[in-house]
Amino acid sequence: MQDLIEENFERQWQQWAEEAEAQIEPRFRLLDRISEKNQWKVIQAFRKHRVSDFxxxxxxxxxxxDSGREVLDLVYADVFGAESAIVRPHLVSGTHTISAALFGCLRPGDELLFVTGKPYxxxxxxxxxxxxxxxxxxxxxxxxxxVPLLADGNVDWDGVSSAMTERTKVFAIQRSRGYEWRASFTVDQIGEMVERIKSMSPEGIVFADNCYGEFTEEREPTEVGVDLIAGSLIKNPGGGLATSGGYIAGKKRLxxxxxYRMTAPGIGGEVGAMLGTTRSIFQGLFMAPLLVGQAVKGSVFASSVFAKLGFETHPRWDDPRTDLIQAIRFGAAEPLIHFVQSIQKAAAVDAHAVPEPWDMPGYEHPVIMAAGTFIQGGSLELSADAPVREPYIAYMQGGLTYAHVxxxxxxxxxxxxKRGYL
Structure with a gap:
């Protein structure tokens, strides 16, 4: 009897998968072109700066x-269309990297204004x-x-204008949705935000949290006027190979x-042993455009399949993509938890582990995380997490190969x- 049940599911699965892949094939062609253009951009930066094995x-x-460290910074600056960049394994997470960027720019008495609502x-x-x-x-x-976003997910510019004061120094943008049921912001939208902010505050500094967004589009926020961006190497730009680290790119002075905040005043990026990580960071950057493309394809596939089965997905399969994240609304705690646990079961690493909700430091609600990854916390690899709170939305991201997703x-x-949710 069990064999018959499994055989019936296998036939049903093949039908769902084939229907989804037929639907999303045009979107895959577009994603392949984006990957190619970003790959060429990375190669050109490597060639320009004469990257060699030494x-x-x-x-x-x-x-x-350390010439490798110095050239790595130059390559990152070129890839992101920035004046300058620092790329270091000593930046332990995206939060640490963003913190260094913000503390570097701000001084006591200054104001920081998030124009895209509360951050992650x-x-x-x-x-x-x-x-x-x-x-x-x-x-x-x-x-x-x-400044909370409007009901349609756009920036409330009247609210921004009202919130600004003469002390407002940094205007912050979170590119990705975080734990929100909204669209992430495209690079074109971020460029429009920069224009509006600069018209209101010409000397204001525009900062963007670029986590999860790198290489999902052909341009980065620093190419449309953002003054400073930050991101994590164990997300997109590390290409699944960087074992730690973060990057900050933008205007040279910033x-x-x-x-200076990352190390100490007067030291900055001039020192810092790379501890044998340089090769993996270079090679991860080289691989990143392809692997980000694979991950985004996986998200598009998941969106198509779950939508066909009656679940709400955001973004939809045919929506523009500007980050890795695929949100799926389950409406109840049980299917949410079982979904995240299923993602863990599909991992190559720690598939036997069973994640459970827990009070994770830095989060306001119990969180459940599937993280069967080669790099701990590496969210370019297939992972999923969710705050266990209404309306019970899971956020899936990553996948070094489409086949894995x-x-x-x-x-x-x-x-x-098996549990009767379908």
């Missing part, structure tokens, strides 16, 4: 005269509260304001200030069929 040598101690949960402790004793922005006398979707649907 650049991969490890440095120790202070890391003086892990930044809330960085923003902090006055007198919290944590060394947060607020603890240093830097005030932060948030990158320098961020580097497809396999994970199959595992999730098999689990759903």
């Amino acid at each position: 650049h991969f040598a490890a440095s120790t101690g202070y890391g003086y005269n 949960d892990t930044l809330h402790k960085v923003i902090g509260k006055p007198g919290d004793g944590l060394g947060s922005l607020a603890d240093w006398g830097i005030h932060t304001k948030f 990158v320098e200030l961020a580097a 497809k396999f994970a979707v199959k595992q999730a649907l098999a689990e759903f069929r």
Whole structure:
């Protein structure tokens, strides 16, 4: 009897997968072109700066005269269309990298204004509260304001105008949706935001959290006027090979200030042993356009299949893509938890582990995370997470190969069929 049930599911799965792939084939052609153009951009930067195997040598101690580190910064700056960049394994996460960028730009008495609403949960402790004793922005006398997005997901420019003061120094944009049921912002939309902000505050600094967005489009925010961006190497630009790190890119003076925060004033990016990571960071950047394309294809496939089965998905399969993240609304805690657990079961690493919701530091609600990855927390690899709160939305991202994402979707649907959700 069990064999018959499995055989019936296999036939049903093949039908769902074939219908979805026929539907999304034109979108895949577009994604392939984006990957190609980004691949060529990366290769051209490597060639321009004469990347050679001696650049991969490890440095120790202070890391003086580390030519690999210096060339890596130049390559990143060119790839992101920026004046300058720093790329370091010592930046331990996206939150750390963003924190270094913001603290570098801001001083006591300044104001930080998020024009895209509240940022991702892990930044809330960085923003902090006055007198919290944590060394947060607020603890240093830097005030932060948030302008909620309009109901249609666009920036409330009247609200931004009302929130601005003469002390507003940095205008922050979160490119990706975070834990929100909204569209992420495209590079064109970010360019329009820059124009509006600069018209209201010509000296204002525009900062963008670029996490999850790199190489999903043909351009990056620094190519449409953003002054400073930051991101994590264990997300898109690390190409699944970088074992740690982050990058900051943008205007030369602002990158320098961020580097002073990353290390110490007067030191900045001039020192810092790369500890044998240079090769993997270079090679990860080389691989990133292809692997990001694979991950986005997986998200498009998942969106198509789950929508056909009656679940709400955001973005839809035919929506423009500007990050890795695929949101799926389940409406109840049980299917949400079982979906995330199914993603873990589909992993090549730690497939036997069973994730459960827990009070994760930096988050405001219990969170469940599937993270069967070669690099701990590497979200260019297939992963999924969700705050266990209404309306019970899971956020799936990554997948170094399209085939892996497809396999994970199959595992999730098999689990759903067994539990009666389908």
